[in-house]
Amino acid sequence: MSYLPLDEYQRKWIFTHQSMPVPEEDLAFIKPMSQARAAQFWKENVSAQSPDMDRLSSSDWPMKEQNWSQEVDWMAAWEDDEQGLPEEVITFIDWQDDVTVYFCYEKYNVIETKWSIFKKYWKNFLFYDDGPMLLGRRRSEALWFDSKGNVKLGERS
Template sequence: MYQPLETFSKFWIFKRDDPKIEPNDLDGIRLLTEQRANDIWRDYISDEQLHPDKLSDESWLNSSSLMSDEVSKVQWEKVWESDREQLPEDFLSHFSAWGEDTKIYFCCHNELIFETTWSIFQRTWKAFLFLDNGPILIGKKKKQAAQFFSSGWCNLLLR
């Protein structure tokens, strides 16, 4: 189900001093095996496409944003580059129904998915967003989701 996090080719993003990830939090970040990642991708993201770049306009990701562009898009990069540790307020508001122990998946593509909890993600999000080329954040059995882009914006979504 899991493989050693150290096998991830960009493991350095979790070992940097800035942002620093505490050892307990690092222990709570799991890299799924390719088979388990494929299962999560198929069940939560798409059973047709293998990468966020390939998702069609009919995909739930491209058709499920919230009511207006002002509400459904959040600028994350300015906060990421600042000294502020907390995620942007509009982002946190979208996920306010999630409990600290909600199991989350940070889905880069069908074979690269990380599993952790919402509380750990909130503390370590800056490390995860070194991977900003379309990854999707979803929660197990939750309807809220987000997709991050290298433009510095993310789309807030509902599944």
């Protein structure tokens, strides 16, 4: 099996928290990968040797500064109840709503969803902001969030 049922996902609460619950019809589009599938995705798309963002090696593409073009504050938008993703992110990621995206917390914790779902519920995904990265299927653009409230905008090499 490639996915875990959301009920078995250790961080399910970030999508069902009473302050920001995701409606039932949209929860179906939030698909945590099984550990084996997440590890394979991570190895192919983030790092072949490092288990999380804190231990990336200098040879991993995210560590190469030339892959990142801009850094934007996401924390102010996250704290504003009325605001969506920062405008710079929306401008940078010019994807159709149905593009499959992968939100990568670490090697064994990757969530697959659609760009439209991520845009709508990005604040839920960022309850855990310890270096997660957003990648799109067959897309070069990438977002790398940090716990200081910044997101790097870049391209996978």
